[in-house]
Amino acid sequence: MKNQDRGFRIGAHIVLMLLSLLAILPFLLLIIGSFTDNAWAIANGYSFFPKEWSLKAYQYIGQQWSTIGRAYLVTIFVTVFGTALGLLITSMLGYALSRPELPGRGIILVFVVITMLFNGGIVASYFIWTQVFHIKNTIWALIFPNLLANAFNIILLKNYFENDIPRALLESAFLDGASELKTFTSIVLPLSLPILATVGLMSALAYWNDWTNGLYYLSERGGSQYYSVQNILNSMNNNIQFLANNATELAKAGMSGADLPSTTVRMAIAVVGIIPILAAYPFFQKYFVKGITIGAVKG
Amino acid sequence: MNKSRKLRRYLPLYLMALPCLIYIFCNNYLPMFGIIIAFKKLNFAKGIFGSPWNGFNNFKFLFTTQDAWVITRNTVLYNVVFIIVGMICSITVAILLNEIRSKTAGKFYQSAILIPHLMSWVIVSYIAYALLSNETGLINNSILKSMGKEVVNWYGEKRYWPFILVFVNQWKGIGFSTIVYLSSIVGISQDYYEAARIDGATKWQQIRYITLPLIKPTVITLLILSLGRIFNSDFGLFYQLPRNSGILYDVTNTIDVYVYNALMNNNDFAKSSAASVYQAVVGFVLVLTTNGIIRKVDRENALF
Amino acid sequence: MKRRLTALALSAAMALSLAACGSSGNSTSAGAPAQETAVQEAPAEESAGAQESEDADPAAREDEKWTGEISHISMTYLTFGQTPADMDKVVAKINELTIPKIGVEIEFVPLGIYDSLAQYPLWISSGENVDLINIAFQDISTYINQGLIIPLNDIVASSAPNISKMMQEYPLVDGSYKDGEFYGISPRAQTYGSGSSIMIPRRVLDSVGVVPEEDHIYSMEELGEIFAKEKEAFPDQYMMDLVTSSITGSRYGFYNSGLDALGTTNSSGLLMGKNSTEVKNLYATEEYAAYLNTIRDWYQKGYIHPDAATTSQTGTEWLTGGVALGNFVGGEPNQLYGAENLFGEPCYQLQTVEPFMPAKASSGAFWSIPITSKDPEGAMRFLDLMYDDTGELLNLILWGIEGEHYVMVDPAEDLIGFPEGIDSTTSGYYVSFGFYGNRAKEYIWDMSSSHARCQAYTDWAMQNKTKGYGFCYDPSNYADQIAAINAVEAQYLPVLESGSADPAKILPEFLQKLDAAGINEVIADKQAQFDEWLAQQ
Incomplete structure (x- = not known):
């Protein structure tokens, strides 16, 4: 029996190792690409063993370091605040919906699911957020539109609360006279760390990677102090692409695109965007620990 | 009587559900008026609601293609x-x-x-291209060629x-x-x-x-x-x-x-x-x- | 949805920006700081002011000062993502000029050009106030059809004397008409006319013993011979910067003169040859099949990069990275300076198409007034001043303050350069979008774009007007078919026009799908509209 378990475990290690390699090797190519000499990369493609190395791509990004530094602060604030607030309201709704006896539950669920399918489009969203709620050029522009809560997360939480929290626990709490809120905070939430970590991670990733809100709701004049890292990186990316496509026009004005590390800078931008979230990931992982002590609570 | 007791019993749950429902309402439902754009001959000068209706004409292009x-x-x-x-x-x-x-x-x-x-x-597409392209792709140039296979x-x-x-x-x-x-x-x-x-x-x-x-x-x-x-x-x-x-x-x-x-x-x-x-x-x-x-x-x- | 719209918008930009030198092989040079000799072709009264430097006292020329109410106008100011450090300084200088003169206090709304694609429609549709927008690298008809901008006929007539005068002579508003009203005003270009050319470093042609003749029109056959010699001497490099992002329409026009899509794109048919009045399906012609065969041949001989149809790199990257040795651009003389900057070495310009005047001669960029403007009349006053005959406002917006951001090198030619110790990276104000007003008054940075050369090019093109010159097709009744045709083109053009697929196999498939998408109905409609217009002429 033990042997069989060990065999299974070794097999698991091998498979996961292979999967990790599949994921890491391209990432390595990306990192090496960002350190490759631009002209060499254009002529020879990206390689694990480039013949010419260069730091130019990072120097180019570094030119805007003062803005990027502040943008990191903005991003961190938005990510932390947005994730926390989102997680709070999402899990409260998920908890309410996890109770099969709640009158009107079906209707609320349909109300929630519809939002996964239908949307009014950007024109209408923009109108509502700017003309009704006036969030343009405020920090809320990065937090509220689209990202705070979504149907998928609500349903994930609802499912977990419904299926993985023993009913008996809730009932005994109510018998002891605990209120809904008290039960929710002191029994349900502590038992739901894996799903909270999951939803929190998804939400944090969404906040971290988002650049559309900044694009739409922050303007150069008046809102640029709230640009997030992805706003800046993304705008850099787009403008480099634009420059590259229109270099002839610019060159006519005496501006040469020749020394712009166009190809490699895209790689560097991706690296700069990915590394911090990768560094923050272990924070979430500790909640995926096996065998959350439901048994212990029961006992 | 029964009703109000029921309400009292579930009121806390409804209150807990409320913030997120309000958010969904503001973020997802208020903008849904935008859906009517799909049925309008859009003219912002007249406003979204004032634009003339266009039936299903805006959907036509989805089906004019032979590749539908x-x-x-x-x-x-x-x-x-x-x-x-x-x-x-x-x-x-x-x-x-x-x-x-x-x-x-x-x-x-x-x-x-x-x-x-x-x-x-x-x-991802750049990375894939680095692997797959004809001229400089790693798969063709480093793997297939060295194995003596056709690129x-x-x-x-x-x-x-x-x-x-x-x-x-x-x-x-x-x-x-x-x-x-x-x-x-x-x-x-x-x-x-x-x-x-x-x-x-x-x-x-x-x-x-x-x-x-x-x-x-x-x-x-x-x-x-x-x-x-x-x-x-x-x-x-x-x-x-x-x-x-x-x-x-x-x-x-x-x-x-x-x-x-x-x-x-x-x-x-x-x-x-x-x-x-x-x-x-x-x-x-x-x-x-x-x-x-x-x-x-x-x-x-x-x-x- | 949001992401897709942005993607849509971006690609629209790419398409249009490249269409400038791609779709029918002619460039409309929407960004160059060259200028034409005003003395040569401008109305007589202009010549007095033409030679004056920009700091001459405006009041001396204008008999009246502004006495009415001051308008506060906001105008979009497109950048490549970074707002120039000295923008406010320049704006202050501009206001010193415009407040007393035309009663306009201007405010620039800086905006990355990429961002403008997504932002304009949102701003306007949700009622945000902006008075003057620059629709560049995107299609103005979207704005017209969706009612985002106002018609300008009346307002130009009442408050824009410079524009009114200039549009008699130059196609400033072509391409922005709907139902007899125009919605946009494009800059007065330095050169008019469609042509195309290939730039090749002198070093390369010299080493293979090719001596290019100026003003000779090189046929595909002759180019093929040159490419063969080049390939022999430079076997690891490719002869042109042909990449997938440069195939947004057919590149047939890079080798053939007189193609006129009558204000729209090839997807609705075009006139072939300056004397033609027949709207044809380019792709179904024998000429096109022959052209594809040549391209296929070039591809197989290694003149075209094997990954041209799928590369993630841009043509520019290939030029600066030494992958490609030829740069296909418009035929204008001022293209040379740009190419030399890209290659970093002197180049020859080989004309491949005789310049001609097609139906749509205006550049792709338009100035328009959104429906949300609170003071369209004031906005127009400001815009109009950009078109005046002094070029004062124009050069102030474009190049900043003399002595600080540039110095005059040769006043007779309007040639400028950087002040000592400053270059494009350290200058506090260096934007080079040539969107502003009367570009014949722009200061230039290099003599290859001199007034005389630009004028000679325009004159050449003017001799070759197509039969469609002045006409603009309205495709709105066939929008669905055109959408379907666009999708078919997006599928087939990159592989066919890069030579990476065998035309014998793929072309028939392409043609069949175009038929199915309804290209013939659209062409018939275009022909009918064109015939009607011809009859009225």
């Missing part, structure tokens, strides 16, 4: 394959991850397989692409979807496994009779939700990754790619709105149907 069948077929088939393969792969990986005892190793694997999810499609014109051969697309889609998405299943697996009480072990159940039996049945609700929920998006396709995957190579269109062209190509010269809100309404309606019908069937068969697990 091909793009629908591709979109649906790929989605079906993605859903099935995705489910099998991510559940497998989640179970394997759950077996890893070493915390460091577990964290390492999890972080590693999440990396592709963090890359944008544009970057492959990857962007010119249709037959490879269904596999490439499925593979890359899994590669990019697995880290993320695994987490969802993993959270549900780690939520399973250890007591069940203890008991099973005492009864002498093998690993496979434990998986078959404990893990899988207990994550079934999650599986069904995710299935229903993904069916809702069966007419949507990941634009980055189908457009960026094959680098818009026309030769591959039979196997890479999807509804979203078509909409993009048809409208790219013209930022036409009405038509693009029509396309997304079309996708949503099909998705909505599918979600209702599936949920209805599941409700008949297995009431417990229906979404609503």
Whole structure:
């Protein structure tokens, strides 16, 4: 029996190792690409063993370091605040919906699911957020539109609360006279760390990677102090692409695109965007620990 | 009397639900007036509501193409394959991850397989291009040539692409979807496994009779939700990754790619709105149907 | 949805920006700081002011000062993502000029050009106030059809004397008409006319013993011979910067003169040859099949990069990275300076198409007034001043303050340069979008774009007006078919026009799909509209 378990475990290690390699090797190519000499990369493609190395791509990004530094602060604030607030309201709704006896539950669920399918489009969203709620050029522009809560997360939480929290626990709490809120905070939430970590991670990733809100709701004049890292990186990316496509026009004005590390800078931008979230990931992982002590609570 | 007692009993739950419902109302429902754009001959000078109605004319361009069948077929088939393969792969990986005892190793694997999810499609397409291109591609130049094999014109051969697309889609998405299943697996009480072990159940039996049945609700929920998006396709995957190579269109062209190509010269809100309404309606019908069937068969697990 | 719209918008930009030198092989040079000799072709009264430097006292020329109410106008100011450090300084200087003169206090709304694609429609549709927008690298018809901008006929007539005068002579508003009203005003270009040319470094042609003749029109056959010699001497490099992002329309026009899509794109048919009045489906012609065969041949001989149809790199990257040795651009003389900057070495310009005047001669960029403007009349006053005959406002917006951001090198030619110790990276104000007003008054940075050379080019093109000159097709009744045709083109053009697929196999498939998408109905409609217009002439 033990042997069989060990065999299974070794097999698991091998498979996961292979999967990790599949994921890491391209990432390595990306990192090496960002350190490759631009002209060499254009002529020879990206390689694990480039013949010419260069730091130019990072120097180019570094030119805007003062803005990027502040943008990191903005991003961190938005990510932390947005994730926390989102997680709070999402899990409260998920908890309410996890109770099969709640009158009107079906209707609320349909109300929630519809939002996964239908949307009014950007024109209408923009109108509502700017003309009704006036969030343009405020920090809320990065937090509220689209990202705070979504149907998928609500349903994930609802499912977990419904299926993985023993009913008996809730009932005994109510018998002891605990209120809904008290039960929710002191029994349900502590038992739901894996799903909270999951939803929190998804939400944090969404906040971290988002650049559309900044694009739409922050303007150069008046809102640029709230640009997030992805706003800046993304705008850099787009403008480099634009420059590259229109270099002839610019060159006519005496501006040469020749020394712009166009190809490699895209790689560097991706690296700069990915590394911090990768560094923050272990924070979430500790909640995926096996065998959350439901048994212990029961006992 | 009864009613008010009921209300008192559930009032706290409703109050807890309220903030998020308000948010959804503001963020998702208020802008839904935008859907009527799909049925309007849009003229902002008259306002969205004041613009003349245009019936279903904005939807026409979706069907004027001879490829209407091909793009629908591709979109649906790929989605079906993605859903099935995705489910099998991510559940497998989640179970394997759950077996890893070493915390460091577990964290390492999890972080590693999440990396592709963090890359944008544009970057993925660059990496794929670095591997697949004719002139400088690593596969042709470093692997196939050194093995003495014929080089492959990857962007010119249709037959490879269904596999490439499925593979890359899994590669990019697995880290993320695994987490969802993993959270549900780690939520399973250890007591069940203890008991099973005492009864002498093998690993496979434990998986078959404990893990899988207990994550079934999650599986069904995710299935229903993904069916809702069966007419949507990941634009980055189908457009960026094959680098818009026309030769591959039979196997890479999807509804979203078509909409993009048809409208790219013209930022036409009405038509693009029509396309997304079309996708949503099909998705909505599918979600209702599936949920209805599941409700008949297995009431417990229906979404609503 | 959001992402897709952005993507849509971006690609629209790419398409249009490249269409400038791609779709029918002619460039409209929307960004160059060259200027034409005002003395040569401008109305007589202009010549007095033509030679004056920009700091001459405006009041001395204008008999009246502004006495009415001051308008506060906001105007979009497109950048490549970074707002120039000295923008406010320049704006202050501009206001010193415009407040007393035309009663306008201007405010620039800086905006990355990429961002403008997504932002304009949102701003306007949700009622945000902006008075003057620059629709560049995107299609103005979207704005017209969706009612985002106002018609300008009346307002130009009442408050824009410079524009009114100039549009008699130059196609400033072509391409922005709907139902007899125009909605946009494009800059007065330095050169008019469509042509195309290939730039090749002198070093390369010298080493293979090719001596290019100026003003000779090189045929595909002759180019093929030159490419063969080049390939022999430079076997690892490719002869042109042909990449997938440069195939947004057919590149047939890079080798053939007189193609006129009558204000729209090839997807609705075009006139072939300056004397033609027949709207044809380019792709179904024998000439096109022959052209594809030549391209296929070039591809197989290694003149075209094997990955041209799928590369993630841009043509520019290939030029600066030494992958490609030839740069296909418009035929204008001022293209040379740009190419030399890209290659970093002197180049020859080989004309491949005789310049001609097609139906749509205006550049792709338009100035328009959104429906949300509170003071369209004031906005127009400001815009109009950009078109005056002094070039004062124009050069102030474009190049900043003299002495600080540039110095005059040769006043007779309006040639400028950087002040000592300053270059394009350290200058506090260096934007080079040539969107502003009367570009014949722009200061230039290099003599290859001299007034005389630009004028000679325009004169040459003017001799070759197509039969469609002045006409603009309205495709709105066939928008669905055109959308479907666009999708077919997006699928087939990159592989066909890069030579990476065998035309014998792929072309028939392409043609069949175009038929199915309804290209013939659209062409018939275009022909009918064109015939009607011809009859009225």
